[in-house]
Amino acid sequence: MKRSxxxxxxxxxxxxxxHTHTQLPYFVDLCGTTKSSISEDLDIIHDVFEQQGLGMLHRTTGAGGGVRYIPKNADAYDESFILELCEKLKDPERILxxxxxxxxxLLGDPKTVREIGRIFASRFSEIELDAIVTVATKGIPLAYAVASFLQVPxxxxxxxxxVTEGSSVSINYVSGSSRRIQTMVLPKRSLKEGSNVCIIDDFMKAGGTITGITNLLAEFDAEVKAIGVFAEADDEDEERKVTNYTSLIKISEVDTKGNQMEIVPGNFK
Amino acid sequence: MKRSxxxxxxxxxxxxxxHTHTQLPYFVDLCGTTKSSISEDLDIIHDVFEQQGLGMLHRTTGAGGGVRYIPKNADAYDESFILELCEKLKDPERILxxxxxxxxxLLGDPKTVREIGRIFASRFSEIELDAIVTVATKGIPLAYAVASFLQVPxxxxxxxxxVTEGSSVSINYVSGSSRRIQTMVLPKRSLKEGSNVCIIDDFMKAGGTITGITNLLAEFDAEVKAIGVFAEADDEDEERKVTNYTSLIKISEVDTKGNQMEIVPGNFK
Known part of the structure; x- marks a missing residue:
């Protein structure tokens, strides 16, 4: 195979x-060439990925050494993407x-969802994770987008x-927005004891749902290493139960009747 | 920018x-080179994509002409991927x-989900679609995977x-498996009248849910152009309500107590 x-x-x-460690002999076979040619190819790809703000190829040498692609967006790119999203969300026709x-x-557009996933994955790329956890249903597409860049389930x-998921563990928790007692379940088979996890959700107000997941995860001895929410609502009446999280946008009600909203980038920077 | x-x-x-039509001047700007160099680059990429079973670059000439990448898996690749999935599903520990x-x-593994999406997108690549429709919750990741390859919402x-989706249209339908009356809703804003859609779901038995979505879509004057289900269950007692669909795997109970299952590739070939 030629270089091109x-x-x-x-x-x-x-x-x-x-985020998949691959040894060089795999590429030597795949491309029918020498190790030194592959090594030069990897240098070229690494440089272009860095220039383009796509991340980097991380190489390790010695026995078992190889290469791993780490997606990592350029900060400027993330900021302009989020500012553009904020502009779209400011449309008054969106207020229900x-x-x-x-x-x-916006959350139905696969390209937008993938970009959101890439931003969280860039932010969390140095954390060793065993799983991305979300709660049905709106966080699901975002969770898969993050997971596809970090290659974790x-x-x-x-x-x-x-019934299709077997026996499960359940907890009750108080939802911040509705102040009602809600139930949340996680199938026993779905998570190994002692996993390191990242929680992803679409929206956080007081943080009741995130606290609920965290309590449920404690039943699996899981450790919450990161929390990412697409949108956080700024609610001055309520004390936030979750403090250590990454948000991409922040929504505040400007008037008390909810006829006007302020939408700004979240704390992700 | 150099060719490499x-x-x-x-x-x-x-x-x-x-599936995004892009005019050549965009690439000329992006790479700071001439139209003829870009044209040669596209020829090289097209050939490699075809050799590797990744699809093709479709080029159009004349005013407004450009290029579009059409992902299309090699059939042999799809078949071996599905056979491998069937093997994994045959594990008796999976029977609940x-x-x-x-x-x-398996449906929590982002790579598997992406491959499933790529297979459906390959199969449906020549259909003009406005949206992928699914029903919460298990079909959601598959629907996004298909949508990301076809670039439709x-x-x-x-x-x-x-409450966060505004006014909606609802229907009642009889679920095939539970024979209970169920409700299904679609927000009014979510789909334009007269859209061409593809329905994606994880599982189909008698087809009650798919029939339900189809009836709901009729309220939006939508036309169902394709139906893709990951797994279909073979149930001889029941007449299938849906006939024109693509399935990737087929599950049959071998004994009446459900202690043994036969899992084979579906009708996708």
Whole structure:
């Protein structure tokens, strides 16, 4: 395989297999070339990825050494992407009765969801994780987007147990927004004891749901290493139960009737 | 930018922007080179993508002409991927009380989900679609995976209306498996009248849910152009309500107590 062809094949491999340690002999076989040619190819790809703000190839030498692609966005890119999202969300037509903000179209766009996933994955790329945990249903697409860049499985907590998931552990918790007692379940098989996890959700107000997941995860002796929420609502009446989290946007009600909203970048920077 | 760098940048662009028509001047600017060099680069990428079973670059000439990456897996690749999945699902430890099959670990793996999405997107690549429709919750990751390869939005039907999605249209339908009357809702804002849609779901038995979505979509004058289900259950007692669909795997109970299952590739070939 010629260099030009190899660069295409290797670029595709890394983009589809982020955070995956691969030894050089694999590429030598794949491309039918020498180790030194592959090594030069990797240098070229690493440089272009860095220039383009796509991340880097991390190489290790010695026995068992190899290469791993670490997606990491340029900060400027993330900021402009989030500012653009804020602009779209400011459209007054998005305000629903009750002062809610309609976001389903943006969170239904696979490209937007993938970019959001890439931003969280960039932020959490140095944490060793065993799973991304979310709660059904709106956090699910975001959780998969993050997971696809970090190459870890997604585990979904639900409101009701499903017969197709076997026995499960459940907890009750008080939802911050509705102040009602809610149930959350996690199938026993879904998570190994003592896992390191990252919680991803679409929205956080007082943090009741995140606290609920955290308590449920404690039943699995899991350690919450990171929390990412797409949007946080600024609510001065309520004390936030969760403090250590990354948010991409922040929504505040400007008037008490919810007819106007302020939407700004979150604490991700 | 040198050819080697351009090939990396362009490969990344196409993989992240499938089914997106892009005019050549965009690449001329992006890479700071001539139209004829870009044209040669595209030929190289097209050939490598075809050789590797990744799809093709479709080029159009004349005013407004450009290029579009169409992901299309090699058939042999899809078949071996599905056979491997069937093998994993045959593990007797997966059989749950009631004769259900535990699949959440496989559908929680972002790489597996992405491959499933790529297979459906390959199959449906020539259909003009406006949206992928699924019903919460297990079909959601699959729907986003398909949508990310076809670059169309995802629309999610739910069991209950959500206050964050505004007014919605609802229908009642009889679920095939439980024979109970169930409700399904779709927010009014989520789908334009007269859209061409593809329905994606994780599982189909008699087809009650798919029929339910189809009836709900009729309220939006939407036309169902394709149906993809990850797993279909073979149930001889029941007549299937849905006939024109693509399934990746087929599950049959071998004994009546559900202690043994036969798992084979579906009708996707």
């Amino acid at each position: 062809n190899r660069l295409i094949v290797l670029t595709q491999f890394f983009l589809e297999n982020p 009765p009750g002062g809610y903000l309609y976001m389903s179209d 997604v585990v979904i907590a639900r409101r009701d147990p499903k | 760098n351009r090939l990396i940048v362009l490969t990344q662009f196409f993989l992240e922007n499938p 009380p009631g004769g259900y099959l535990y699949m959440s670990d 995802v629309v999610i039907a739910r069991r209950d209306p959500k």
